[in-house]
Amino acid sequence: MRVAAVIFLLSLCACRDVPDYPLPQQSPSFENFRTHAVRVVDLAQGGADQHIVRDIIGGSSLPWRWTLQRPAVKVRIGFNTSLNYLIDFTIAAATFKTTGPVTIAFTVNDHVLDRVRYTSPGPKHFEKPVPREWIQPHQDAIAGAEIDKVWVSKDDGAHLGFILSRIGLVER
Amino acid sequence: MIHAWTALLSAAFVVAACWGAGVVLVNWCGAKLNRLESAPLQFLTGACVLHLAIFAVMALKIAYKPVWLILIASAIAAGVSKNRKRAGVLAPKHWTFVLFSAIFLGYAVLFLVNAWVPETSADGSGYHLEIVSDYLRAHGFVQIATNMYSGLGQGIELLYAPAVAFGGFSAAALVHFAFLIALAWAIFAFGARIAKPWAGAVAALLVFLSPIVARDGASAYIDVATAAVVFAVFYWLEIWDGARDDRLLAPIGLLAGYAYAAKFTVAVIAIYALAFIAFRARRIRPLILAAACAALVIAPWMLKDWIYFHNPVAPFADEIFPNPYVHVVVEQQWTEWLRHYDLPKFQRLPGQVTLRGDYTQGIIGPAFLLAPLALLTLRRAWGWRVLLPGFVMLAVYFSNIGTRFLIPCLPFFALGIALAIENRWLLTILAVAHAVLSSPWAIPRYASKYVWRIETFPYRGALRITPEQTYLRENIFDYPVLRMINETIPPGERVFATGDLGWTAYSSREIIDHFRCAFGNTLWDIMNTGWAEVTQPSRLLVLHFPETEAAQIRVVETAQAPQGQQWSVAELRFFDRGAEIARRPEWRLRAWPNPFEVQLAFDNSQATRWRTWQTAAPGMFLETDFGRAEKIDEVHLETSPDLAWPIKLRVEKFDRGQWIAQTGHFEERPNAVRNGIRRAASYELLRRGVHYVVVGDKDFGASDYDDDPGAWGLEEVARVPRATLFRILP
Numbered sequence: 041m042r043v044a045a046v047i048f049l050l051s052l053c054a055c056r057d058v059p060d061y062p063l064p065q066q067s068p069s070f071e072n073f074r075t076h077a078v079r080v081v082d083l084a085q086g087g088a089d090q091h092i093v094r095d096i097i098g099g100s101s102l103p104w105r106w107t108l109q110r111p112a113v114k115v116r117i118g119f120n121t122s123l124n125y126l127i128d129f130t131i132a133a134a135t136f137k138t139t140g141p142v143t144i145a146f147t148v149n150d151h152v153l154d155r156v157r158y159t160s161p162g163p164k165h166f167e168k169p170v171p172r173e174w175i176q177p178h179q180d181a182i183a184g185a186e187i188d189k190v191w192v193s194k195d196d197g198a199h200l201g202f203i204l205s206r207i208g209l210v211e212r
Numbered sequence: 213m214i215h216a217w218t219a220l221l222s223a224a225f226v227v228a229a230c231w232g233a234g235v236v237l238v239n240w241c242g243a244k245l246n247r248l249e250s251a252p253l254q255f256l257t258g259a260c261v262l263h264l265a266i267f268a269v270m271a272l273k274i275a276y277k278p279v280w281l282i283l284i285a286s287a288i289a290a291g292v293s294k295n296r297k298r299a300g301v302l303a304p305k306h307w308t309f310v311l312f313s314a315i316f317l318g319y320a321v322l323f324l325v326n327a328w329v330p331e332t333s334a335d336g337s338g339y340h341l342e343i344v345s346d347y348l349r350a351h352g353f354v355q356i357a358t359n360m361y362s363g364l365g366q367g368i369e370l371l372y373a374p375a376v377a378f379g380g381f382s383a384a385a386l387v388h389f390a391f392l393i394a395l396a397w398a399i400f401a402f403g404a405r406i407a408k409p410w411a412g413a414v415a416a417l418l419v420f421l422s423p424i425v426a427r428d429g430a431s432a433y434i435d436v437a438t439a440a441v442v443f444a445v446f447y448w449l450e451i452w453d454g455a456r457d458d459r460l461l462a463p464i465g466l467l468a469g470y471a472y473a474a475k476f477t478v479a480v481i482a483i484y485a486l487a488f489i490a491f492r493a494r495r496i497r498p499l500i501l502a503a504a505c506a507a508l509v510i511a512p513w514m515l516k517d518w519i520y521f522h523n524p525v526a527p528f529a530d531e532i533f534p535n536p537y538v539h540v541v542v543e544q545q546w547t548e549w550l551r552h553y554d555l556p557k558f559q560r561l562p563g564q565v566t567l568r569g570d571y572t573q574g575i576i577g578p579a580f581l582l583a584p585l586a587l588l589t590l591r592r593a594w595g596w597r598v599l600l601p602g603f604v605m606l607a608v609y610f611s612n613i614g615t616r617f618l619i620p621c622l623p624f625f626a627l628g629i630a631l632a633i634e635n636r637w638l639l640t641i642l643a644v645a646h647a648v649l650s651s652p653w654a655i656p657r658y659a660s661k662y663v664w665r666i667e668t669f670p671y672r673g674a675l676r677i678t679p680e681q682t683y684l685r686e687n688i689f690d691y692p693v694l695r696m697i698n699e700t701i702p703p704g705e706r707v708f709a710t711g712d713l714g715w716t717a718y719s720s721r722e723i724i725d726h727f728r729c730a731f732g733n734t735l736w737d738i739m740n741t742g743w744a745e746v747t748q749p750s751r752l753l754v755l756h757f758p759e760t761e762a763a764q765i766r767v768v769e770t771a772q773a774p775q776g777q778q779w780s781v782a783e784l785r786f787f788d789r790g791a792e793i794a795r796r797p798e799w800r801l802r803a804w805p806n807p808f809e810v811q812l813a814f815d816n817s818q819a820t821r822w823r824t825w826q827t828a829a830p831g832m833f834l835e836t837d838f839g840r841a842e843k844i845d846e847v848h849l850e851t852s853p854d855l856a857w858p859i860k861l862r863v864e865k866f867d868r869g870q871w872i873a874q875t876g877h878f879e880e881r882p883n884a885v886r887n888g889i890r891r892a893a894s895y896e897l898l899r900r901g902v903h904y905v906v907v908g909d910k911d912f913g914a915s916d917y918d919d920d921p922g923a924w925g926l927e928e929v930a931r932v933p934r935a936t937l938f939r940i941l942p
Contacts, residue, residue, distance in 0.1 A: 058802050058803070058804050058807050059802070059807050059808075060800040060801060060802045060807075060837065061800070061801045061802070061807075061810055061811050062797065062799070062800065062801070062811075063795055063796070063797055063798075063799040063801065063811075063814055064811035064814060064815045065815070065899075066795070066815060066816040067815050067816045067817035067819075067820075067892065067895065067896070067899075068895075069816075069886065069888070070886070070887070070888025070889070070891040070892045070895070071886050071887050071888055072887070072888070073887065073888030073890075073891040073923070073925075074922065074923055075887065075923065076890055076916070076919075076920050076923035076924075077919060077920035077922075077923060078919060078920070079915075079919050116919050116920050117919075118915065118918030118919050119909075119918055119931060119936060120909070120915075120918065178928070211915065
């Protein structure tokens with residue numbers, strides 16, 4: 041009984057009116073603040089086109105883009121320079137019929153990291169460590185690729201390379 | 213090398229002052245102590261008295277070096293003048309005692325040297341000494357709202373304050389080491405008091421050499437001191453029971469209260485003491501006297517917490533005592549974790565605390581696997597008396613199963629084991645075996661490689677032959693980060709840490725940790741919202757109802773969320789016929805729970821959000837008083853994907869003295885997260901006076917800050933391996 045009384049008194053001490061507060065200062069909008077730079081450009085994400093340097097056909101709402109011969113994107117390097125080059129792309133069956141096997145060179149800041157020959161169409165993934173001396177911390181870097189043979193439209197002469205989904209540099 | 217000696221002398225003076233204060237009190241209460249027991253009991257009892265004096269100094273904000281000198285000198289002088297020689301022998305003359313003494317002295321030197329080195333323990337230089345440093349800088353108590361641990365009792369830490377003021381952090385560890393010696397001495401003395409000197413000596417060695425006791429006692433922790441205080445309560449109870457002099461109730465009550473001041477959980481010894489007195493005296497007066505003395509020590513600490521945390525038992529019971537300093541769910545998750553420490557199976561606990569120690573952070577040693585033997589003593593007169601307080605302490609241990617939280621039980625169980633064995637030869641074998649198994653070289657052979665223990669004999673560090681800075685750099689993982697903060701951030705500025713940053717006593721700038729306070733929790737939530745889609749307000753909950761006129765309106769949550777799941781609202785907006793009702797300065801806002809952060813749902817920032825910070829439950833609400841009648845037919849709540857439970861909301865308007873539910877329908881739509889949310893997040897830190905952020909490379913969101921600090925409005929100002937310091941641009 042005494043314990044209950046003590047608990048009751050303590051809970052009375054704990055009870056209080058819910059305080060009210062005035063309207064706070066309204067935060068400004070940062071709508072026009074610059075977009076966040078990335079290390080990997082995922083073409084399914086909004087704002088991906090802002091990172092294109094060359095040879096990627098932008099302006100699409102699809103999660104991939106057609107490239108021309110030498111697609112490249114600009115990415116941002118932090119303090120970590122222990123990175124892998126990464127690319128996810130597809131060699132379209134329709135273009136492969138015309139071009140046959142293709143060789144793609146993968147580049148970082150115009151250094152050729154590797155050349156790979158692809159003898160079949162379909163989705164491809166390539167990943168390889170980037171030598172540290174090719175990139176500088178807290179600088180932009182250019183991640184790119186170059187296909188040796190492009191498909192050329194017989195109708196309008198348009199060039200197409202491959203279908204790009206994701207490209208950039210990831211932590212090892 | 214001068215630092216080494218100032219540390220040792222400062223600690224010695226504080227220890228002497230404790231003893232001096234104890235001599236005065238023990239003389240006053242007329243206790244008939246023998247020669248063996250007088251010193252440890254005088255020291256432990258005096259520690260309580262001195263801590264009260266230091267509390268007064270801190271409360272009066274006069275914590276300056278001359279005041280410390282006067283206080284310490286007065287206590288020592290009083291002790292010397294009142295001290296009288298006591299009868300009795302220190303130890304029987306027998307070869308086993310020579311052996312025990314040799315073991316004790318050898319290890320004592322090892323432990324002393326470990327206590328003497330620059331302080332590098334995780335909690336010691338993590339928060340015990342950080343709080344002491346804050347008080348010393350402020351020359352008294354100061355609200356440390358960004359560290360919930362400052363709500364814990366600091367009965368032991370206050371003794372460290374004068375030692376640290378003169379001798380630096382290692383002086384604190386040396387004071388704690390004195391408690392370790394006093395505890396072992398008191399256990400031995402108790403054995404002698406009950407005419408079982410061999411049992412007392414071996415019990416003392418079991419405790420003293422226990423790996424966790426040694427490591428803790430040689431650090432600026434408080435667990436060994438707390439255990440010594442608990443044992444002193446027990447010891448005084450036995451003395452009182454023999455003499456039945458009411459004056460002896462003073463040290464009992466004071467020390468029982470001091471146990472609360474040292475560590476909340478061991479305050480059960482006060483309950484035990486009062487129950488013991490009531491049971492043995494069968495009178496109310498002794499009970500009231502002891503309780504009054506305990507209250508004399510407990511009340512100031514409760515009052516301090518009430519003033520600084522609006523909660524007399526901070527940082528606990530925050531649901532009963534709501535306050536803006538500790539979020540309920542954080543307290544709940546923290547205390548829940550303390551009950552299991554990620555231990556996969558509870559059955560592994562005995563093996564963990566005695567042999568392995570990787571989960572529970574330390575071992576008491578294999579000798580304590582013999583603890584069940586102690587039950588054999590229950591057949592004898594001393595059995596219950598020795599073991600019962602041990603069981604009481606064991607009961608509260610399960611609220612925090614870290615090995616060091618067993619330390620207050622150990623003196624009782626060690627005495628139980630020794631009294632059960634009783635045979636001098638067997639006791640000697642046990643003591644020697646325990647000494648061997650507790651050696652720094654033997655422990656890694658059976659315990660976890662990384663168990664917290666004494667590992668080396670670092671005499672070069674202790675004597676400062678190895679410079680202090682070098683020693684700290686070699687032994688403190690985060691030292692480069694702390695140096696970077698000290699050297700880069702201007703005085704008076706504070707920094708938000710996005711991850712765990714330890715040893716913060718070595719920072720001269722205020723570090724706001726993401727865990728230790730409600731403010732830090734909220735800053736972390738804001739910064740995470742900048743990069744983590746799961747916390748961004750990409751969901752819009754719309755409540756439609758027939759147009760109504762209301763001056764006060766609220767949204768009530770009516771479903772019970774799963775344990776730990778919260779209700780959160782980034783922005784709450786009101787509409788009438790498709791047009792938002794403009795927010796006006798006359799509005800008044802209320803919320804329950806967490807009323808203190810209600811403004812976060814009305815600040816026009818998608819980076820901030822009001823959260824319940826406790827499991828969402830029916831009746832929780834957000835309320836707006838418009839200050840005048842407004843027509844309204846729609847309420848919009850912006851929320852995030854991490855609200856992943858079936859929430860139910862109801863709109864109510866206040867009309868003629870009661871809340872009336874508005875019936876309508878509910879729909880969910882996608883909500884556009886505005887560009888620049890990262891900058892919006894860092895801006896919120898600026899608004900709260902935080903201009904710096906330190907990001908560890910493995911912290912949540914580290915790569916996002918690092919990839920493009922500019923998009924956050926951050927500027928990198930310094931970098932060390934494993935962490936970057938950013939300034940938030942204005």
